[in-house]
Amino acid sequence: MKHKKIVFVCTGNTCRSPMAEAALRAELKRRKIRWFTVQSAGLRAETGAPMAENAQAALREAGIAYAEDFRARQLTQKLAKEAYAVICMTREQAAFLGGGNVTSMSVFAGKDIPDPYGQGKEVYRATLCAIRDCIPKIIAILNIGNENQ
Secondary structure, three states: OOOEEEEEEEOOOOOHHHHHHHHHHHHHHHOOOOOEEEEEEEOOOOOOOOOOHHHHHHHHHHOOOOOOOOOOOEOOHHHHHHOOEEEEOOHHHHHHHOOOOEEEHHHHHOOOOOOOOOOOHHHHHHHHHHHHHHHHHHHHHOOOOOOOO
């Protein structure tokens, strides 16, 4: 079976989307769900920028593994087109991208996931918590894990 790619998108690809990438990847691993690749990208990413320190700290505190060498990247048309699902952090980002495989976290959370950029660790922790609350809904709505593996 061909791998399906899920891409999380935020503005700079240094806070929300890499946290969502790590959280979904960890949950798929925990559930032993294969055939999915999880990535992230930004709409206005400074390519090569590291993940925000507070995002890394929130993931570490939650015991979620992440790539220590993570670097921000720009969402490309190719990456979006190849994805099974593109999940934006806000409705506005999803509307900007449009397209059949594009959705937003509001579908899973009932609200946008606000940008914690430049704020304290508590805000990053709350952001990660909001993202993690969505993971079971993402898995259910996207029907992840119910394929013939």
